[in-house]
Amino acid sequence: MMIELFGVPRQMAGRAEAGVFATTVRQALFALAEECPGIAKALRSDGSLLPQYLVSLNGERFLGDFDETLPPDSRLLLLSADAGG
């Protein structure tokens, strides 16, 4: 699956997107951190996200269960939680 990165996560990762092999959100985030070590700063040790970050499935809904199984063609969007401006 593909993970698209926005804002601070993009800056941490040094790229706009990354492809990973995973079936759950947690696996995807761990795999992303292996591919882009800078993103580890956004993760807790159990692979969940710090509260300052959000993950969305295909831009359609935000995910709270990091063990949710994802369809193979999913796109995860990783972004800063503070949408204000």
Add this chain to the structure above:
Amino acid sequence: MLRRFVGGVGLGTWLLHREAPRAIDPLAPDAPIAFVLSPLVGTPLTTSAKFAVVAKSPLTNRLNDALSSSHFALAAKRAGMDALVVVGRRDTPSVLVIDDGVVRLESAADLWGRSAGEANALLKDRLGARFSCAIIGPAGERLVRFATISHDRRHAGRGGMGAVLGSKNIKAIAVAGSQRLEVADPQGMIELARDLSKRSFGPATAKYRELGTVANLLTFNRFAALPTRNFQQGAFESADALSGESLNETRRVARNSCAACTIGCEHIYAAPEGEVRLEYESLFALGPLCGIGDRDAVLSAARICDEAGIDTISAGATVAFAMECAERGLIDDPNLRFGAADRMLALLRQIAQREGIGALLADGTRRAAEVIGGDASDFAPHVKGLEIPGYEPRALQTMALGFAVGSRGADHNRSGAYEVDFSNKVDRRDVGPESVGLAIETEDRAAVMDSLILCKFLRGVFTDYFAESAEMLRLVTGWDMTADELRRTARRIVTAKKLFNIREGWTAAEDTLPRRFLSQSIPGVGDRESSLTQERLQSLVAAYWRERGWTGEGLVPSKVVAELELTD
């Protein structure tokens, strides 16, 4: 009274209830304008150098409060001010000078017609560097209904506070003083200030520090929530060229902080004519909303707005509205089209000077639509007369509710309801009653933040916002404030604003969105369009009134007035 309303917006609302004659024209001599400080100004707490400007808005005819942060707040506190209410009208352009509590008026003949930046430099030459100034630009002098009050390159931006000051022939307020702030618990304050500063360097503020609010553009674009071409679309094909990432790489020249702030969210960019500060709201309004993908044009437009002293959100929205009117043949201006950057820049200057069609547009989209006629009112992008900020309400429907019920109109600072949409608590394109309480929670938190006043960019650093705010107030005042008392204070302030609006003629029909948003869908993410029906919005608004304890008509029962100690 201070304990009931805290300061800032809360105290300003109380002052306006007392000082504003009923049904007063906001630009009449007797209309008051209040400058109200944060009770935390002068303490070492980060982001506390703030003040509120509160008046009846010439744009909405409802209560308006605009916040800003700058050395003006610090100097005003040293001058002995907690609040200043200005009424009356000078015969000639004047400067109101407050020097250690002594008030005098001086001529502003040499300042009239100048930008806020130029006038500030001249005033400092005249009065001395110890003075800080709040100043209107040429747009405020010409009573543009969305004119700002400027200081330190920042602005009390929304709702036309600059026009209110301009109507009094006051070009600037200059303050200086030597008084020191006494706090109830100095040692406790130092310890809390250190802790808060440390937290302000953490991940909760990283976005603002590293990229600035302009980072929102690409994110909102991906979520089809980026208002484009006067809210006809939710995504912009040139978003990459305008993105915060692109701007930071190609145009950023500096990063600054407000007075007494450790976050440092101000990102300064190189425009063709010089430097300019740019935030997401200016970027969306002067870029995608007008169909403009040329980053230099957007930066130039932001500079024009700053120099003239006009609100970038209302300015961009007004230009975008005019572009759509011209494309539909409602305005005869063949060069005014979405994407026409040169015409946008010229039109902004015309608005600031009230020249040509700019004279009509300087009154905002609601009034302009009434004059233009046809179906223009259906797509004039405002609520209660205040132009809608950069959150597409059909794609962010809790925010749609926040816009509809906002006391000052469409507002992203008095309601943080977009936070609910950007969470797993609701389906942002199909929200139901579960979103109402969450929206109210953001509005209540904002009411206290805007009265204390602290920067909203700090909100992520608090674990228990109301309890920590109560502690701040205790350290300054000695009051044994609790989180529960502050929650009640928040409800009191929100309700006091509502009562002012009711007094000034508010009707239930105002708590809605323009027809476009309730009758047209826009492409969303994936196959699903984003749409919002009038019935759904009405049911959300009704649930909001109910949860606030208001009547089915949105009025405030006397029982609630008494419970919240609002009888005076």
